[in-house]
Amino acid sequence: MNYHSPGVQEHSNIFLYSASTRARSLFYYLLCIGHYHCSSEYLVARQRYDSFLLIYTISGSGYVVMDGEYTLVGSGSVVLLDCYQAHTYKASSQGWEILWMHIDGPMMRSWFNTLSQSGEPVIQLLPSSYVVERTLYQILAVFDKQEAVNEARLSQLITNVLTELYLARFAGEKTPSVDAIGEVLTYISMHIEQPLRVEDLARRANLSVYYFSRLFKQNTGFSPHEYLLNHRVANAKYLLRTTDFPIKKIAFCCGFGTVSAFCTTFKKRVGDSPLHYREGEKRYDKNS
Numbered sequence: 001m002n003y004h005s006p007g008v009q010e011h012s013n014i015f016l017y018s019a020s021t022r023a024r025s026l027f028y029y030l031l032c033i034g035h036y037h038c039s040s041e042y043l044v045a046r047q048r049y050d051s052f053l054l055i056y057t058i059s060g061s062g063y064v065v066m067d068g069e070y071t072l073v074g075s076g077s078v079v080l081l082d083c084y085q086a087h088t089y090k091a092s093s094q095g096w097e098i099l100w101m102h103i104d105g106p107m108m109r110s111w112f113n114t115l116s117q118s119g120e121p122v123i124q125l126l127p128s129s130y131v132v133e134r135t136l137y138q139i140l141a142v143f144d145k146q147e148a149v150n151e152a153r154l155s156q157l158i159t160n161v162l163t164e165l166y167l168a169r170f171a172g173e174k175t176p177s178v179d180a181i182g183e184v185l186t187y188i189s190m191h192i193e194q195p196l197r198v199e200d201l202a203r204r205a206n207l208s209v210y211y212f213s214r215l216f217k218q219n220t221g222f223s224p225h226e227y228l229l230n231h232r233v234a235n236a237k238y239l240l241r242t243t244d245f246p247i248k249k250i251a252f253c254c255g256f257g258t259v260s261a262f263c264t265t266f267k268k269r270v271g272d273s274p275l276h277y278r279e280g281e282k283r284y285d286k287n288s
Contacts, residue, residue: 011037024104030154033140033143036097040094042062046087049087052080053102054100056100061092071120073089076125077124078168129164187201233265236266
């Protein structure tokens with residue numbers, strides 16, 4: 001619908017949507033979306049509007065106000081605001097054309113915290129990326145053409161936008177060292193039955209053990225040793241559930257040097273012995 005308020009010019013549109021209970025519990029969902037042509041008078045200052053606001057600047061510029069400081073939002077950039085808190089944003093003297101949407105969902109708080117952890121509210125999109133603008137127009141078109149809303153598909157589109165913001169925010173972190181960690185993770189997955197040592201993995205990444213271990217934890221949340229044990233135990237759980245392999249064979253298939261080491265590690269992490277775990281899973285499968 002056309003919408004006119006101070007600073008919002010003609011040809012601006014806003015569409016409101018009330019998501020289903022299922023969408024609110026499962027998906028990213030939309031509260032409202034709009035395409036605004038704003039004059040310099042445009043100003044929003046609210047205590048709260050329970051959702052997260054994404055603003056993409058098509059042309060002109062605006063400002064977001066955080067802790068009394070004005071941050072410029074220029075063309076081709078996105079700002080993501082936590083509207084559960086007081087928030088203020090406004091157009092600059094040159095006007096502001098924006099695509100925006102209020103969204104929420106079970107994981108939106110985590111997305112917001114990750115994307116804003118640098119303290120910088122503005123995300124400059126990659127020069128070659130048109131995903132955000134194209135997707136916002138795609139969502140707008142659903143309402144503009146009065147099409148049936150598929151909430152799962154809508155969530156997928158919102159996820160595409162959030163993913164693009166993540167790639168843009170952390171583009172600078174993609175270095176040869178980070179790539180080396182990714183290659184090591186693949187190597188671990190393909191050679192989990194082998195006695196992998198941290199020293200060997202660090203050498204494979206062409207890094208010192210100290211720097212490799214620090215970078216590994218930074219990227220995975222685990223030390224190399226913890227990650228290896230978690231991976232071995234996860235593989236063991238799969239084999240215990242899906243095969244009749246003897247415990248000894250599973251231990252060696254998952255890279256444990258002895259059956260004793262396997263059983264001790266498994267019980268410590270799973271809370272049960274491999275044999276009891278297998279029996280419990282079989283009973284569960286039989287009763288399912």
